[in-house]
Amino acid sequence: MDPNSNNTKSIKRKVVDQLVQGYEFATQLQLLLSHQHSSQYISQTRIVSGDLDPVDELIAKILSSFHKTISVLDSCDSVPMAVEGSPNASRGDDLAAPVSCNGGDSGDSRKRLGVGKGKRGCYTRKKRWHTWTVEASRIDEDKYAWRKYGQKEILNSKFPRSYFRCTHKQTRGCKATKLVQKQEQDPSLFQITYIGHHTCNVSDQTHTNTEPNDHGVVMDSDNALAATIAQDHVNANIQEQEQENDISSLIVVGAGMVKEEGNNNGDQNKNYCEGSSVDGDLSLVWQDVMMMFDDHQHHQNHYYQGETSTASHQFSFIDNDQLFSLFDPYCPYEGTNAI
DNA sequence: CCTATTTGACCAGA
DNA sequence: TCTGGTCAAATAGG
Known part of the structure; x- marks a missing residue:
C-alpha cells in the first residue's frame, strides 16, 4: 500500500500540475478573447478555421496539458475513475452502469429486475454540479425538453418531488x-x-438565452454557451491533433460531449453548428477533470473556489455581450433549425 | 409500435 | 441507518 501511495502521490502531483497549467492557459485564453473582442470584432472564420495566432497557441497548450495529464494517467495503467465525462458514461447511464457500479460481475447492464436485481439505482451523484433554483408558476417555463424520470416523496414535505432530465441525455x-x-x-x-x-x-429550445430566469435568478448558462464557442474551436484542434498524435484518449475528457454528434443518423435537421457546439461545455470539461481528483483533493479550492458553481464561472470565456455578437452572425440557431 | 410516464427497487452519501 | 437521487421494467398514451 505504501509504495503505491507514494507512487500515486507523485502521479497526482503531475496530473494536478498539468491541470493547473491547463487552467492557467485557459485563463489566458479568456483574457485574450475578451481583449480581442473589445478591440475588434471576431469573425466567424477566425473561430472556426483557426489560423495561427495566440489563441491557437494557447489552445494547443491547453490541449497539450490535457494530453500530458492523460498520458500520466495512462502510465499508471489502472485509471479506475468512472467519471461522468467518460465515453461510457456519457452515452447514458444504462450503458455506463457497469463502469461506475461496484465493479462486480455486471456482465451486461441490462439485467432484468427480479432476475438479476443488479444495477438499478446505480449512478454517480452530481453533488458538486452547479445548481440554481427558481420559483415558477409552470414547470415548463424554460424552453428545454425535459423528460421525467422519477418522483419521490420527500420527508417533511407535503408535495412529492419530480425529477426531470434532458430529453437529449x-x-x-x-x-x-x-x-x-x-x-x-x-x-x-x-x-x-x-x-x-x-x-x-x-x-431544441427556441432560443438559448430564453433562460428560465423570469424570476430574477442569476443564470449562468450563458457561460456554457461561451464555453461552447471555445469548445468548438478546441474540437477543431482536437481533430487535427488526433490525426497527428493519436491522442484519442483526450476524448476521455470531453468525449462524452462530442461523440454523439457524428452519428445522429444524419436524420433530422441538426446542422453542425449546433451539433458540435452542443456537446461541449468547457466548464463541464473542467469540472469533470477536477472531479476526477476530487476524492483525493484537499486543495481543490485552489482551482475552483468551493463548488461547481464557481467553477463554471471561472471557466467562462466570454461575457454575455461578447457572446451575442459572436453568435449572431454565423450561427443562426434560431433560423436554421433551432425552433 | 414507439415514446413518455409511473413506480418500486436500488444505491450513494450524510 | 435513513433519505433522496436515479434506474429501468411496466404501463399508458399517441
Whole structure:
C-alpha cells in the first residue's frame, strides 16, 4: 500500500500540475478573447478555421496539458475513475452502469429486475454540479425538453418531488437535470432546481438565452454557451491533433460531449453548428477533470473556489455581450433549425 | 409500435 | 441507518 501511495502521490502531483497549467492557459485564453473582442470584432472564420495566432497557441497548450495529464494517467495503467465525462458514461447511464457500479460481475447492464436485481439505482451523484433554483408558476417555463424520470416523496414535505432530465441525455449525453417541487406555502408555485448545464444547448429550445430566469435568478448558462464557442474551436484542434498524435484518449475528457454528434443518423435537421457546439461545455470539461481528483483533493479550492458553481464561472470565456455578437452572425440557431 | 410516464427497487452519501 | 437521487421494467398514451 505504501509504495503505491507514494507512487500515486507523485502521479497526482503531475496530473494536478498539468491541470493547473491547463487552467492557467485557459485563463489566458479568456483574457485574450475578451481583449480581442473589445478591440475588434471576431469573425466567424477566425473561430472556426483557426489560423495561427495566440489563441491557437494557447489552445494547443491547453490541449497539450490535457494530453500530458492523460498520458500520466495512462502510465499508471489502472485509471479506475468512472467519471461522468467518460465515453461510457456519457452515452447514458444504462450503458455506463457497469463502469461506475461496484465493479462486480455486471456482465451486461441490462439485467432484468427480479432476475438479476443488479444495477438499478446505480449512478454517480452530481453533488458538486452547479445548481440554481427558481420559483415558477409552470414547470415548463424554460424552453428545454425535459423528460421525467422519477418522483419521490420527500420527508417533511407535503408535495412529492419530480425529477426531470434532458430529453437529449441519451442521444447527446446532455447531463442537465432539474428537480421540481410544489411550494408548500404557495402550491401554485413550483420550486425548480436546475442541476448542471445543457450540453445539448441551442438545439431544441427556441432560443438559448430564453433562460428560465423570469424570476430574477442569476443564470449562468450563458457561460456554457461561451464555453461552447471555445469548445468548438478546441474540437477543431482536437481533430487535427488526433490525426497527428493519436491522442484519442483526450476524448476521455470531453468525449462524452462530442461523440454523439457524428452519428445522429444524419436524420433530422441538426446542422453542425449546433451539433458540435452542443456537446461541449468547457466548464463541464473542467469540472469533470477536477472531479476526477476530487476524492483525493484537499486543495481543490485552489482551482475552483468551493463548488461547481464557481467553477463554471471561472471557466467562462466570454461575457454575455461578447457572446451575442459572436453568435449572431454565423450561427443562426434560431433560423436554421433551432425552433 | 414507439415514446413518455409511473413506480418500486436500488444505491450513494450524510 | 435513513433519505433522496436515479434506474429501468411496466404501463399508458399517441
